[in-house]
Amino acid sequence: MPGSYADKPQSQEHSSDWFSSDPAVYVQALDEFEQSLAQQDCQQQVLKEQEITVQESQPPSTVHKRPHGEVTGEYLDSNTYGAATFGGFGEYMTRKRAKLQVQNQAFNPESGFETSSNIFQGIAIYVDGFTIPSVQELRRMVVEHGGDFHAYLDRKSLVTHIITSSLTPAKLLDYQRMKVAKPDWLVESVKAGKLLPWQNYIFRPENRALPSMNKTPAQPSLFSTKKTATIDPVTEGKDAFPSYAAHKSNLNAARAIENPGWRAAHTSAAPGFIDEYYKNSRLHYLSMWKTELRKLVQEAQERAENAPFESSPKVSVQGLTLTAASSRNDTNLGGLGPVLRSPSKKGKEKVRDRGCEQVIMHCDFDAFFVSAGLLDHKNLRGKPVVVCHSQGDQGGASSTSEIASASYEARKFGIKNGMSLQQARKLCPTIQTMPYEFDKYRNLSLKFYTTLMSYADDLEAVSVDEALIDVTSTFEHVEASQRCESIKAYAESIRAKVREETGCEISIGISWNIILSRIASRKAKPANSFLLVPDDLRSILDPLDIKDLHGFGSSTKQKAVDKLGTSSLGELVKKPKGILCDALGKGTGEMLYNALRGVDERRLASDKPRKSVSCDINYGIRFQNDTEVDSFMRKLSEEVHKRLKKEDLRGKLITLKVMKRDPSAPLEAAKFMGHGMCETFNKQSTLIGRDGGATDDPQIISQQSLRMLRSFNFDPKELRGIGIQIQKLEKATANSAAPEVGQGLISFKPRDKEPPKNVSSGKGNEKEKRTITSWPVPTNPSAIVISSDDPPTEIRLSPPQIEVEVATAVAKTREEQDATTALVERAAEPYHPDLPSFSQVDMSVFKALPEDVRRELEAEYSRRSVPPPAEAQEAPAPTTVVTTNATAGPSRLPAPAKWVAWGDRVPKNSKRIAQQLAPKRGGAVVPRTDQWDALTKWLEKPKKFKGKRAGPSHVVYDASPNELRSLGIDPEVFGLLPPEIRREQLSGAKIAIDTGALPLLTDESKLIIKPVKTMVIRYPRLPPPKASYLPQPVLKMPGEKRGYRVSYTEPDDIQGLVEKWVTGFRRHPPNQKDVDRFSKWLLSCMDSGKAGDVGMEKAVKVMKWWLFLLRRNWGWLEGIESFDLDEDEFEDGEKGGSYYERREVGKAWWMAFQTVKNQMDSYSRKRFGGCISLR
DNA sequence: ATCCTCCCCTAC
């Protein structure tokens, strides 16, 4: 079994010279390490596995488990307090202790204490009730001596010992099988300087039976076989166990709820409850902000893609002008403002550093809410402060108010985010509180993000106070020996800048991938940065716990402890991959396996489309009758509707989530007005709008939700939480008619309203000046689109066999491939913002226009002295791709633009029509999920007509003006085209949208079957569910000033693309950005589908092709490793640097290849357990 | 095998 997952030694992950550590040495060490470990541990692990495998039986209904760590019976049933913890634990701990001594305190920033010994290493205590010494004192002792302190007895804790001086009978029962000791145990141990046997300090009230420890897993009797339950950690130990909690209501709450007036005014029964609640829910804000920030980043990226060379446009984000932060950027390190800095390379880069490992920074405010609050509460600085709703003396010693953020001073007392105020008061009676200031948080966050964007190549919005940035390009050319210093300095300058902008401290963790950068940021905190380099990997990871890895929480930790006998990374790294996978699941196991080795292949996710919209309220839900429930549900549905509307989304699937008080739970939860221990129930149903499609109709939503809710037949009084979630989202505007057949998508609306700014106006940077260069763009059955305003140096692809310089290739290719469209460009065409250059006009479309319209256009072009395209006279039967020019303003399509069928005469507007024919902007064509869905549907289902139509019904392929408009298609122009052209445009556009490209398809059957079936490739930008489509690579062309966008849908096209790329760069090293894109695309191919599938094949095929091409061009350089040969080796420095230059170029290509191959291998090992063979 | 559905889990 271990063998099945047992892996070949990792090699490439660290093979590159990241931060100048010696890769070879490292890799080898790692290999040996792994191999020895794998062997040594195998049998042992298998045995353990068998011992432990005891499946918990699932309760009939699922029981809600609180995010904040309530215990479930399930967990208690399995070994939480059983053998794994009490028996095996000691032994494991001994080993661990020996090994990991040094580091633990380093990663115990919360403690603030010096670790003076490690006698409590592996001990995790929970203090119950009043003790002498006090809780604080005990905590300090334990932490100082290497142990853990837990405020709750929940499953997050994995508490090993309970410390108490007195117990109620109920708890006595609960703790029957636990290790319960007196405080003296700790005190004496500290005195003795060693861990004394706890058995000598067993807590024994009068007649408590001596617990039979460490034999069988403990099982609180209450949970024997019954359904699981959740526990509230809110009130300290008080109701830490169900048997106890079951009969104790929160008295304050019970009293309050008894008062009808109060209930009517302050619970879910109150009319304004939802709004009022959301207005005060920090978690709600957190979620909304995250959504907002993601969007913001996405938009910034689009701007960056569209206009990477424009000077920073002032962009107002949410009413806040953000240029301030960036315009006077004194750091000189970025400064593009809300346009995501794009790593523009000036000059051709020489041979690139090999192994372009990423440099990822995790940036996070320190104690964000507190820091923000302290800006205006300077008097509280340096004190233990927390942010929570309860202020001053409110609630006294028993406030269940949750702490959103605790200052670092407060953390020294063991206070943590999420803890209840009463808990905190226990740990630190003098704790100070500050109120929430939600607006302030948001504004600070915007400044923070704005600043980061000016430093980053890419950015992933993690939360309001936290972001991941990719700054790889910044250090690409930094000498290896200086990298670390350079990176640190960069991080510090970011910190300084954020400090300047916000007045708050952030910390930055830096490493070569995401998961490690997060580890690093924890080491950095507070108010610092930390660079985690490969050399330090083991010494940093080994002492950590699995929970310290982002994405691995309490449940996973529990699983690890149960099934693997340890949750320590130092131990887990010895386990073979198979064992980890068996214990944690395939994906999680592999993720862990890799993380343990410093590997994390994920890229920053900055542009994923949203997949669901939901509203949940699980607080203050206290109904008396169905009327209240109905009313509440309607309002909640209204809220859902509002959110859908805001994003212009509709959904086809609705899920209702209901939380109902667990029968064993008290009527009033420990947490005031909380949901307490609950059972949860989900019900899902398709959501059908009035037109049969997706909907956002609040009526329908509420009617459906109510129907589902009623079907449960729950007593309204028992409800504790309600949630409505909408999935299978579509863009509302693309949905106005039956999504069936002809509904098509021709082309795309430029996202940008302004006309493309042209650099050639002369005021722009000289070297960025655009020149339209001749670029014959032949097509094959896929498509080609040229973008009129792509970034100057970017070129977007082209099909195979086409030489940049060879215009004649067009005809040939077209012939051969029965192609469809050609877009021909002429050199140096003058730019007219209102008209696409003639060269960009799709001739086939052009020719298909009615005679008079065409003449009008021709006249216009001729007036501008642009010769009509040569092919205009003899273009073959057209198939087509149409794109739009970015010029389209809001006014371009007056809202009620009229559908016009072929033959109708419309007021002509040559400008507009031409625009319609012109390519869209680079980043403007972004596939959308809804469009994808429409396409999928269309492709899968036989077409049939249905639904109301705005236009004449005799038109076979049509789409409503709305649909067209939403896609950036001018309905008028569309109407001018003959049906077959429309059909083709629709087809092409459908694919195009989903591929992120604008493919051109002559053959409809091919359209339907091929691209979808054969490609199965994910476009990382907007991956629709199950989507099979291609990204739109962008390759930079040296020497070329003009950008093109070419798209493809067929494998051959990709090959052609690659060929084009290689050929086009024969004399230039590949651009890093292109390599990255290419690599990203390949990886996304491999990622598509669930198992090694077509996407994988595709990726391999393309790689092979690339390899072939490189061999053809620079075969003589293959395998050459050293890149620092002296120049004098080649006397022939002249001749255009011929040999030397060519050699350098070739090597650059090979390196790029190697880099990509490495990444693929690495990914492939993770996914499939082996490298990729290109033979 | 692969997809789909119904969850759990995680993070802030």
Add this chain to the structure above:
DNA sequence: TAAGGTAGGGGAGGAT
């Protein structure tokens, strides 16, 4: 008195 929301990754197991 308090405001325990929400989106996405992923696993288990049934449907196809």
